[in-house]
Amino acid sequence: MTATTTPSFDLLAGARHADPFGILGPHVEQGRLAIRAMQPTADAVEVVREGREPLPMVKRHPSGIFEAILEDESAIVPYRLRVSYPGGHSADIEDPYRFGRILSDFDIYLFGEGSHTRIYDKLGAHLLDVGGISGVHFAVWAPNATRVSVVGDFNGWDGRVHPMRSLGASGVWEIFIPSASEGERYKFEIRTRAGELLIKIDPFGFAFEVPPLSAGVICRPEYDWGDGEWMSTRESFGSWFDRPMAIYEVHLGSWARVPGEDSRYLTYDELSEQIAQGEVAIRRRSGSHGAPGIVPQVGF
Numbered sequence: 380m381t382a383t384t385t386p387s388f389d390l391l392a393g394a395r396h397a398d399p400f401g402i403l404g405p406h407v408e409q410g411r412l413a414i415r416a417m418q419p420t421a422d423a424v425e426v427v428r429e430g431r432e433p434l435p436m437v438k439r440h441p442s443g444i445f446e447a448i449l450e451d452e453s454a455i456v457p458y459r460l461r462v463s464y465p466g467g468h469s470a471d472i473e474d475p476y477r478f479g480r481i482l483s484d485f486d487i488y489l490f491g492e493g494s495h496t497r498i499y500d501k502l503g504a505h506l507l508d509v510g511g512i513s514g515v516h517f518a519v520w521a522p523n524a525t526r527v528s529v530v531g532d533f534n535g536w537d538g539r540v541h542p543m544r545s546l547g548a549s550g551v552w553e554i555f556i557p558s559a560s561e562g563e564r565y566k567f568e569i570r571t572r573a574g575e576l577l578i579k580i581d582p583f584g585f586a587f588e589v590p591p592l593s594a595g596v597i598c599r600p601e602y603d604w605g606d607g608e609w610m611s612t613r614e615s616f617g618s619w620f621d622r623p624m625a626i627y628e629v630h631l632g633s634w635a636r637v638p639g640e641d642s643r644y645l646t647y648d649e650l651s652e653q654i655a656q657g658e659v660a661i662r663r664r665s666g667s668h669g670a671p672g673i674v675p676q677v678g679f
Contacts, residue, residue, distance in 0.1 A: 385439075391417060392442035392539065395570065397525055399542040404476025405455045412452035416474060418462055419443035419539055425461040427471060433461055442539065473512055473557035475541065480553070481509070481516050487549045490520075502551070503583030504597050506561060514557035515597055517543065517565070519581065522550025524569045530578070531565030531594070533558045538568035538576075564594035590632060627654060 390396035391403070399417075406413050416436065418424050424445040425433040436445035449456075458477070463469040482501055489495035507516045517529045527543045533556065534540040543552035559565070569577045580587070584595035616622055631650060636642040645653070 388440040388442075388444050391444060391542075392440055394528060394538045394542065394568075395526060396542065397545060400476055400544045404474060405458070407454060410453050412449040412455060413446065414449065414458065414474075415439075415444065415446045416460055416476070417442075417444055417540060418460075419537060420464060420535065421445070421462045422465055423463040425463075427459045427461050428456060473514070475514075475554055475556045475558075478509055478512075478555045480544065480546070481507070481555055482518060482546065482551065482553055487546055487551060490551065491549055499583050503581055503585065504559075504565060504595060506597065506599050507555065509555055512557050513560075514555055515559035516553065516555045517559075517567075518551060518553040519543075519567050519579075519583075520550050521552055521567070521569050523572055524550075524552070525572055526570040527552040528568045529554060529556060529559075529565055530568045531559065532563040533560070533565075559597060561597050561599060563597050564588065565597060566594050629654065 436447040528538040543554040581595040586596040586598040
């Protein structure tokens, strides 16, 4: 069938559509279910429903926008996409555009107010199960963007494949991508109001590539903290003003390296020993020895 071009499809094809969720995914239109998908590298796409024959989708735009009209459905039903690629390979995938919002209105309200104390649990990349489907939830604050996409190993770094949902005036964008998994790299592709295209790292990322590479790495932070005893007794300390506080700040990658070994980075154990020695030296120079009211600051 000859591809049909519409203004909305042209915007999607050019990665310029501000509301991709309004076009892609399932939509009930005129009493029937329409499903659309963006698969730029696919030869063909089918809608797969349990107990039904696969329904071929029509290629509506040369860029890889596919559409199927389900005349026998008047409501949104569970489905998957069967994508056939050049060379005869095919895969059944979950459609990220059939999932609803993840961030709640309360999260957005607290974030806008500046009082969300665990925003790092909401923004960034987080492995998540939604309705029994495993994937990764991505969210980023980009208030001056007209379009934001997640690009990474899971989509060929193609900004057309996973444009995100805008959460209105909050400036937050989000998407749940079932095809993304732990260990894969990602960044955010942002189109500004001036039309400039930017590739940005995740400011809330938990892991990154080794410099000079800079992509974020999807991970599940599972560090086992060993300060349980101190945390349990913290309430007995009384006023924070009655006890000294030592503040240390160090950029681990640029402070010191091991000479003669290709200038490799120090390990955390090596760093901790030198940082502890730095604390002693600072205390000796300041003469504080931990006296109340003295806050030694070590800047490496």
